[in-house]
Amino acid sequence: MVELNLLATLGILLSILALAGVTALRFDQSVVPAYILVGIAVGPHAPTVAGTSLALVDDPGVVRLFGDIGVVLLLFFVGLELSLDELFANRDELLRAGVIDVGISLPLGFLLGLGFGFDWFEAAFFALIVFNSSTVIIAKLLVDLGWVADPEAKAILGVGVVEDVVTAFGFAALAVLLVDGGDVSSLPFSLVRSVLFLLALVAFAHYGASVLERLFDDRPSELFLLGVLGLATFVAGVGLAVGVSEAVAAFVAGTAFGRTHHVDRIRRLVASSRDLFAATFFLGIGLATDPALLFDTFAVVTVATVVTTAGQLSSGFLAGRAYGLDRRRAIRVGCALTPRGEFSLVVAAFLTTAGTTPALSEAIPAFTVGYVLMTSVLGTVLMRRADLFARMVTRFSPAG
Amino acid sequence: MRVFETQVPGVGRRYTLRFPAGGEFVVLLRNDGGRKTYWRENQSVDGDALFEVSESESRKIAEIFDGTYFAPVEDGLREALHDARVRWVEVDDDSPLANRTIRETGIRSRTGVSILAIQRGERTLSTPSPDAEIRPGDVVVVVGTDEAYREFDSYLSGDGHASPT
Missing domain, CATH: 3.30.70.1450 (Regulator of K+ conductance, C-terminal domain)
Structure with missing residues (x-):
């Protein structure tokens, strides 16, 4: 076979991603699992069909940098969309709903991790991965289903934001403890360094909005784009270097921009870059995944999906009721919160390189890929069938 | 008529126009510029999707509502x-x-x-x-x-x- 150059390979990869995305949408599914499956199908572990391997990419490192930027931009946007003023506007309902959702789902994930034989530290990472609902998948579906016009949209995305904040802080705390391969003597130093960096970053996000405001005022579009990408990526890179993970640093950088008037412009100008790089991130996850490992973890993934989905359906329902929604809409909240996606994969990708035990660097990432594939598909189906589900529940419940 | 504005994270801004005679008109300003509209008979039922327009189309509609629509002369x-x-x-x-x-x-x-x-x-x-x-x-x-x-x-x-x- 003719050796393809990088450009041609990239062109083929992007075209396949586009095709896979179209196919996923045709089946009313999210594009995220489709991108991952493409990665698995053409990666170094690609299956062989009729004597020829489907492998297009021998080394997942080819898309590595793109994927890293994808992580930065995904989390940057999560931070950007985190409108604190909006959150505080109906603080009481949201706080009640968020506490119930997090209070049930997070410990459940932790216990499940312990049940699978992980130690407490590994189980804590595991809990973050299985508890965070995918804002990317949910937001898209809310529009498709028209729920965005209904009162539950605010509860669903509000709880999603609360989950993201909890995950970001939990992730930062755990990542700091993971630094330097368990070299205990350097732990205090790196701990102090990471905490100082985070404090400085959060302080800047809080007080530095006016500086960003002026710095990016009246810039031509392309310079604006370059500036935002440059700043977000640089902050993320420093975050990675001091051990708080690029994702958390990018998240905080996003919140800083979220407090300026540039939010709308960033959404308009940077969103397409995010979509491109995020797609290569999901692709890269697939490329690095060995399908054999995926089959090995199938049983664990299935158990985890059943347990956490049941847990999420109940915690989401109770959260919806606490938010003041009626029974049918509360069931919708439960269904909507079940898909897992980008944040789980970001944590897993971090563990692949930074993990200090075999469980952290291999078992949990492999599990996460299968888990995200299963919950994102199942969650999408649950959302589309939520009203049927609600009718069934009403019929079989005595209070109905 | 009362208007409620809500930020929908990751999607855009949602405006709910509640008419005194009953019914709600919901306009979703998506981050990508598109506008999607819904109609709800009352607060408890689900919204029905009406239509989706681009940013420039919505500007034209706004001008018509506003009474300032001006069709440019050919010459x-x-x-x-x-x-x-x-x-x-x-x-x-x-x-x-x-x-x-x-x-x-x-x-x-x-x-x-x-x-x-x-x-x-x-x-x-x-x-x-x-x-x-x-x-x-x-x-x-x-x-x-x-x-x-x-x-x-x-x-x-x-x-x-x-x-x-």
Whole structure:
């Protein structure tokens, strides 16, 4: 076979991603699992069909940098969309709903991790991965289903934001403890360094909005784009270097921009870059995944999906009721919160390189890929069938 | 009618227009610029999707609602301005316009022509502020009636200190 150059390979990869995305949408599914499956199908572990391997990419490192930027931009946007003023506007309902959702789902994930034989530290990472609902998948579906016009949209995305904040802080705390391969003597130093960096970053996000405001005022579009990408990526890179993970640093950088008037412009100008790089991130996850490992973890993934989905359906329902929604809409909240996606994969990708035990660097990432594939598909189906589900529940419940 | 605004993270802004006679019109301004609309009979039922329009289409709809919709005339300015004409005037070193701000020249009150734009090399200052300075080498785009141009011509031909009429 003719050796393809990088450009041609990239062109083929992007075209396949586009095709896979179209196919996923045709089946009313999210594009995220489709991108991952493409990665698995053409990666170094690609299956062989009729004597020829489907492998297009021998080394997942080819898309590595793109994927890293994808992580930065995904989390940057999560931070950007985190409108604190909006959150505080109906603080009481949201706080009640968020506490119930997090209070049930997070410990459940932790216990499940312990049940699978992980130690407490590994189980804590595991809990973050299985508890965070995918804002990317949910937001898209809310529009498709028209729920965005209904009162539950605010509860669903509000709880999603609360989950993201909890995950970001939990992730930062755990990542700091993971630094330097368990070299205990350097732990205090790196701990102090990471905490100082985070404090400085959060302080800047809080007080530095006016500086960003002026710095990016009246810039031509392309310079604006370059500036935002440059700043977000640089902050993320420093975050990675001091051990708080690029994702958390990018998240905080996003919140800083979220407090300026540039939010709308960033959404308009940077969103397409995010979509491109995020797609290569999901692709890269697939490329690095060995399908054999995926089959090995199938049983664990299935158990985890059943347990956490049941847990999420109940915690989401109770959260919806606490938010003041009626029974049918509360069931919708439960269904909507079940898909897992980008944040789980970001944590897993971090563990692949930074993990200090075999469980952290291999078992949990492999599990996460299968888990995200299963919950994102199942969650999408649950959302589309939520009203049927609600009718069934009403019929079989005595209070109905 | 009451209007409620909600930020929907990752999607856009949602406006709910609640009519006194009942029913809610929901407009979703998506981050990508599209507008999606829904109609709800009351607060407890689900919204029905109505239609989705692009940013420019929605602007047109807004103008129609606002009563300011203006369909441009085929033949452009010449037709629309009726008795007025647009002219391009080069400013040389000893023009009475040179090195003065628009306010200082006072040509609108003196002659009746207005400055629409100043072309400076590759750049165009459209609707310049009264404090914009006119420099030698600029091309000034002006609009006015024939009568105003007669005044303007005499002003340019050195009668720069004539008092306003």
